[in-house]
Amino acid sequence: MVQRVALIGAGPSGLTSVKACLDEGLEPTCFESSDDIGGLWKFREVSEPNRASIYRSLTINISKEMMCYSDFPIPADYPNYMHHSKIQNYFRMYAEHFKLLQYVRFQTAVKHVRKRPDFTRSGQWELVTENKDGQEERHVFDAVICCSGHYTYPNLPLKDFPGIDTFEGKYFHSWDYKGHENMYGKRVVVVGIGNSGGDIAVESSRVAEQVYMSTRRGAWVMRQVSDNGLPLDMIYNTRFVHILFQLLPMRVLNWIGEGKLNAMYDHTMYALKPKHRYLPVINDDLPLKILSGSVIIKPNIKEIFGSNVIFTDGSVVEKVDVIVFATGYNYDFPYLPKDVMYRTGHRVGLYKHVFPPTTEHPTLAVVGFIHSRGPSCPRLKCRRAGSLEFSKVGLHSMIIQSPLQVGFVCYMDDLAGEIGVRPSLPWLFFTDYPLFKKVLWVLSPHISTASWDRGGGTVHGGPSSPSSTACTKLSRQERFCIL
Numbered sequence: 001m002v003q004r005v006a007l008i009g010a011g012p013s014g015l016t017s018v019k020a021c022l023d024e025g026l027e028p029t030c031f032e033s034s035d036d037i038g039g040l041w042k043f044r045e046v047s048e049p050n051r052a053s054i055y056r057s058l059t060i061n062i063s064k065e066m067m068c069y070s071d072f073p074i075p076a077d078y079p080n081y082m083h084h085s086k087i088q089n090y091f092r093m094y095a096e097h098f099k100l101l102q103y104v105r106f107q108t109a110v111k112h113v114r115k116r117p118d119f120t121r122s123g124q125w126e127l128v129t130e131n132k133d134g135q136e137e138r139h140v141f142d143a144v145i146c147c148s149g150h151y152t153y154p155n156l157p158l159k160d161f162p163g164i165d166t167f168e169g170k171y172f173h174s175w176d177y178k179g180h181e182n183m184y185g186k187r188v189v190v191v192g193i194g195n196s197g198g199d200i201a202v203e204s205s206r207v208a209e210q211v212y213m214s215t216r217r218g219a220w221v222m223r224q225v226s227d228n229g230l231p232l233d234m235i236y237n238t239r240f241v242h243i244l245f246q247l248l249p250m251r252v253l254n255w256i257g258e259g260k261l262n263a264m265y266d267h268t269m270y271a272l273k274p275k276h277r278y279l280p281v282i283n284d285d286l287p288l289k290i291l292s293g294s295v296i297i298k299p300n301i302k303e304i305f306g307s308n309v310i311f312t313d314g315s316v317v318e319k320v321d322v323i324v325f326a327t328g329y330n331y332d333f334p335y336l337p338k339d340v341m342y343r344t345g346h347r348v349g350l351y352k353h354v355f356p357p358t359t360e361h362p363t364l365a366v367v368g369f370i371h372s373r374g375p376s377c378p379r380l381k382c383r384r385a386g387s388l389e390f391s392k393v394g395l396h397s398m399i400i401q402s403p404l405q406v407g408f409v410c411y412m413d414d415l416a417g418e419i420g421v422r423p424s425l426p427w428l429f430f431t432d433y434p435l436f437k438k439v440l441w442v443l444s445p446h447i448s449t450a451s452w453d454r455g456g457g458t459v460h461g462g463p464s465s466p467s468s469t470a471c472t473k474l475s476r477q478e479r480f481c482i483l
């Protein structure tokens with residue numbers, strides 16, 4: 001019988017997993033290696049090894065309605081795409097509201113997680129932790145939930161950049177980028193057109209002499225501010241759109257989507273048109289920066305020689321001062337035994353992205369380990385793990401490798417099905433038409449489209465306080481149905 005649960009990490013995944021454990025009557029202990037909650041969202045002036053890092057200007061690129069926990073709306077006076085300091089405040093409010101802090105042991109890193117010698121019978125795990133003074137401690141837990149994040153280890157593929165050792169300027173990974181203060185008057189090359197690359201290129205271009213953005217396969221670039229000024233994900237991340245995705249052939253959907261993006265600006269003309277057909281980057285400012293010439297798009301780098309950067313189309317940029325490798329991240333769970341989780345590249349051996357299927361007892365779970373085309377905040381996912389139906393998950397014969405990338409609605413519906421709260425649209429249509437409409441058009445339980453208004457040039461949406469309005473207007477069942 002699972003009772004004592006260890007959680008590793010007090011970021012957004014860890015906090016809500018602690019709450020899920022408490023909801024299920026379990027005894028959580030959350031080990032956090034840093035001195036604060038919030039994980040990636042706790043800004044630090046200097047990046048710290050083995051921890052995610054953000055830059056000073058970062059704002060969320062998922063609207064607040066989609067990113068908040070379903071049981072705790074983000075305050076109404078917080079902007080839709082807020083600064084990282086505000087979302088960190090929100091996580092603090094969440095932790096204080098549900099009295100979670102008492103379960104967190106700060107400055108205590110988990111070094112090892114091992115099966116107990118009697119694991120076959122007990123399903124228990126042994127943890128070794130180390131506190132800030134270097135003192136080790138051993139613990140035994142009935143179950144372990146890993147919430148240690150997966151944007152921790154910078155991917156710096158220097159071997160793909162011949163001549164980097166001759167580079168006369170300075171180079172670093174986007175993980176080390178904090179702001180554009182060292183870019184004044186510099187000639188900068190940003191490698192990679194993910195969201196980090198886009199943000200860093202745009203921000204640096206405000207002060208740099210010239211910014212070049214190198215991409216090996218381009219990207220579809222989307223705007224956060226969408227039709228009628230509403231947040232992009234609020235309009236397109238709905239169950240209705242998801243149903244269209246299931247009904248229409250992919251090439252038709254791509255044709256519609258790409259047509260819409262090209263209507264904003266022709267991706268071929270902007271040298272952005274990718275070889276792949278989806279997975280967009282979100283950046284409202286990049287097109288204008290390209291149009292004004294402060295960011296110049298370049299293909300992949302072929303070679304670096306001294307301060308010259310040579311691209312695959314044969315063009316050369318001279319006197320480069322800085323190269324920023326915005327080349328993404330690798331993931332790792334260094335505290336876990338290697339045989340616990342099967343993985344190859346960006347595919348992992350986790351059932352539903354939560355449970356390693358090969359352990360004799362399903363008493364180990366991973367929360368937050370997805371790349372979602374939507375928010376990454378993992379409330380429903382940790383309800384799945386937190387409800388610790390560990391004992392019911394008979395997966396020993398299944399090896400499931402799933403890509404990290406998931407479709408938000410699909411994945412949430414799948415998990416909702418697992419815990420018996422997946423909405424049945426036909427049933428709702430006949431029994432509760434108002435709820436049917438909400439479920440079809442609104443994914444967040446905290447969006448009341450009727451409450452959207454424009455005041456003082458700002459769009460305000462959602463509830464007025466964490467404990468009130470939209471959250472309580474919808475019944476518990478309704479909220480499950482929506483999220």
Ligand SMILES: Cc1cc2nc3c(=O)[nH]c(=O)nc-3n(C[C@H](O)[C@H](O)[C@H](O)COP(=O)(O)OP(=O)(O)OC[C@H]3O[C@@H](n4cnc5c(N)ncnc54)[C@H](O)[C@@H]3O)c2cc1C
Nearest residue numbers: 009011012013033039040060061109110148149151368376
């Ligand atoms: C630059 C950037 C911007 C992003 N923007 C968005 C966004 O706008 N919207 C969105 O939804 N998602 C965004 N994400 C995704 C982001 O990962 C999630 O929002 C969220 O932070 C994931 O939470 P987490 O708790 O799983 O991991 P993290 O936030 O990384 O937290 C992990 C925690 O575990 C702790 N830890 C790690 N190892 C150990 C150990 N061995 N022992 C003890 N503690 C440990 C760490 O100290 C940390 O506190 C962004 C990611 C990046 C890199």
Ligand SMILES: NC(=O)c1ccc[n+]([C@@H]2O[C@H](COP(=O)([O-])OP(=O)(O)OC[C@H]3O[C@@H](n4cnc5c(N)ncnc54)[C@H](OP(=O)(O)O)[C@@H]3O)[C@@H](O)[C@H]2O)c1
Nearest residue numbers: 059060061157160192193194195196197216217326327328
């Ligand atoms: N809230 C925000 O505004 C915000 C800001 C930044 C990041 N984020 C999030 O943080 C996460 C990580 O984003 P990220 O931009 O750091 O990483 P990313 O999305 O993985 O993008 C990495 C980029 O580097 C390129 N790349 C990787 N290896 C390369 C190589 N060897 N040579 C050339 N190019 C290479 C990739 O090209 P290919 O596509 O060709 O592989 C891709 O363009 C994402 O979830 C993102 O949404 C959010």
